[in-house]
Amino acid sequence: MSDAGNRRAGGSRRRGPRRPVRDQARNAAFDVVRAVGERDAYANLLLPRLLRDRGIKGRDAALATELAYGTLRGLGTYDAIIEMCSDRAPDPDVLDALRLGAHQLLRMRVPPHAAVGTTVDLVRLRIGAGAAKFVNAVLRKIGSRTIEEWLPIVAPDAADDPVGHLAVAHGHPRWIVSAFRDALGGPDEMPALLEADNARPLVTLVARPGRSSVAELEKSGAAPGRYSPYAAYLREGDPGQIAAVAETRAAVQDEASQLVALALTRVPVEGDGEERWLDLCAGPGGKAGLLDAIAVHGDQAGIDLGEPGAFAGGARLLAADLQHHRARLVHQTTRDAWVVTADGTEPAWREGAFDRVMLDAPCTGLGALRRRPEARWRRDPAGIGDLGKLQRRLLGTALDAVRPGGVVAYVTCSPHLAETRVVVGDVVTRRKDAEQLDARAFLPGVDGLGEGPHAQFWPHRHGTDAMFLALLRKRH
Numbered sequence: 223m224s225d226a227g228n229r230r231a232g233g234s235r236r237r238g239p240r241r242p243v244r245d246q247a248r249n250a251a252f253d254v255v256r257a258v259g260e261r262d263a264y265a266n267l268l269l270p271r272l273l274r275d276r277g278i279k280g281r282d283a284a285l286a287t288e289l290a291y292g293t294l295r296g297l298g299t300y301d302a303i304i305e306m307c308s309d310r311a312p313d314p315d316v317l318d319a320l321r322l323g324a325h326q327l328l329r330m331r332v333p334p335h336a337a338v339g340t341t342v343d344l345v346r347l348r349i350g351a352g353a354a355k356f357v358n359a360v361l362r363k364i365g366s367r368t369i370e371e372w373l374p375i376v377a378p379d380a381a382d383d384p385v386g387h388l389a390v391a392h393g394h395p396r397w398i399v400s401a402f403r404d405a406l407g408g409p410d411e412m413p414a415l416l417e418a419d420n421a422r423p424l425v426t427l428v429a430r431p432g433r434s435s436v437a438e439l440e441k442s443g444a445a446p447g448r449y450s451p452y453a454a455y456l457r458e459g460d461p462g463q464i465a466a467v468a469e470t471r472a473a474v475q476d477e478a479s480q481l482v483a484l485a486l487t488r489v490p491v492e493g494d495g496e497e498r499w500l501d502l503c504a505g506p507g508g509k510a511g512l513l514d515a516i517a518v519h520g521d522q523a524g525i526d527l528g529e530p531g532a533f534a535g536g537a538r539l540l541a542a543d544l545q546h547h548r549a550r551l552v553h554q555t556t557r558d559a560w561v562v563t564a565d566g567t568e569p570a571w572r573e574g575a576f577d578r579v580m581l582d583a584p585c586t587g588l589g590a591l592r593r594r595p596e597a598r599w600r601r602d603p604a605g606i607g608d609l610g611k612l613q614r615r616l617l618g619t620a621l622d623a624v625r626p627g628g629v630v631a632y633v634t635c636s637p638h639l640a641e642t643r644v645v646v647g648d649v650v651t652r653r654k655d656a657e658q659l660d661a662r663a664f665l666p667g668v669d670g671l672g673e674g675p676h677a678q679f680w681p682h683r684h685g686t687d688a689m690f691l692a693l694l695r696k697r698h
């Protein structure tokens with residue numbers, strides 16, 4: 223007899239405890255959060271694989287993604303609330319389940335009974351009955367208040383400790399909040415910046431000139447970008463399914479990343495156009511892919527728009543990276559560039575051999591935290607000193623590589639002053655053969671880049687990564 227038939231037959235069966243339900247999406251999210259904590263896994267690499275292997279699709283896949291990424295972003299805030307609601311420190315697996323439950327209760331529209339019930343079921347199945355009881359009690363306390371009610375309780379007072387307040391309220395480590403505030407020059411825009419840093423970025427494509435066009439990408443459902451003439455926004459769908467992307471005529475690339483490469487090509491440089499370009503730290507090849515296309519085919523949008531300095535084509539790019547596997551990725555994404563595995567601090571090329579040099583320096587990546595939900599908790603301020611030394615050395619060899627009259631772009635995907643203005647300032651002061659240009663002049667139509675001469679992009683102002691650009695001309 224079916225369960226329903228059994229119930230209709232008079233309920234002679236004794237009612238036992240409800241059997242826990244295995245929820246695919248929540249189990250997948252739990253596994254991802256656990257793997258990040260246990261073995262430093264990358265959520266954005268692990269989750270898609272796990273969804274594919276387990277056949278999780280559609281709404282379940284979207285739920286698993288929001289659960290895993292949202293929980294990882296908000297760890298700092300959730301841990302402070304969990305600590306306040308627990309009488310003991312939970313084991314790591316129990317803590318991860320509590321974080322998942324807290325995210326559903328406080329930041330998703332999951333009804334409280336479902337958020338608590340599904341998390342308790344998950345813990346009962348995956349950890350044990352004792353832990354499930356504990357999780358049930360803690361989650362009920364967490365769910366007794368909204369996030370707006372919790373924040374004044376767990377976060378330091380904004381007047382006494384503004385940085386600590388922002389860190390807890392917006393789920394960022396304190397040192398990163400401090401670094402962002404220093405780079406922004408004040409506190410006013412901090413909530414907007416941190417909110418933007420917590421949002422999933424739009425997928426932005428680049429149509430590599432001479433190889434694809436924004437019009438072609440529009441036919442695949444993308445909309446033209448706001449700033450870069452080669453950008454298109456893809457609101458839904460898998461970019462890998464777009465023919466131009468699969469054929470490396472187009473690619474996924476943040477708009478600021480496109481613009482800093484484009485700016486380097488737009489600085490007027492004397493000569494007959496038969497230029498040599500160098501991308502000193504090219505892997506995995508985002509900027510090299512665009513530079514390679516402009517070098518060969520020209521800045522077609524710039525020429526059409528009559529932009530002064532729009533490059534007409536006829537250059538050749540050498541793309542280098544220290545790591546062989548990253549150089550191979552550059553090779554796969556470029557068509558006409560020479561690609562080498564080389565240490566940029568020990569140049570294998572003549573001094574003054576190039577007209578333009580892109581130095582997209584190794585950095586903390588603080589400007590791209592929205593792309594990797596757990597990244598903010600992994601970064602360590604202790605590494606900035608060593609990175610700074612490497613950045614200065616590489617900027618020195620970039621300046622050596624460019625001929626007098628030529629130009630170097632110094633780029634970081636970080637707004638941290640110790641990696642941006644301080645590095646450039648030190649090198650320009652030490653070297654009498656370099657002068658800084660106003661980078662903003664080569665980013666027409668983009669406001670809010672700061673007071674110059676460098677340009678700083680921001681997620682909340684431009685919808686891009688927080689990328690930094692300085693342009694240096696080698697003196698004659």
Ligand SMILES: C[S@@+](CC[C@H](N)C(=O)[O-])C[C@H]1O[C@@H](n2cnc3c(N)ncnc32)[C@H](O)[C@@H]1O
Pocket residue numbers: 479502503504505506507508509510542543544545548564565566567582583584585635
């Ligand atoms: C920020 S990434 C470059 C991103 C790349 N330009 C793009 O747009 O896809 C920095 C790169 O510098 C490389 N790198 C680190 N030290 C280097 C060195 N001494 N010489 C050359 N490349 C180096 C790293 O392997 C890494 O691929």
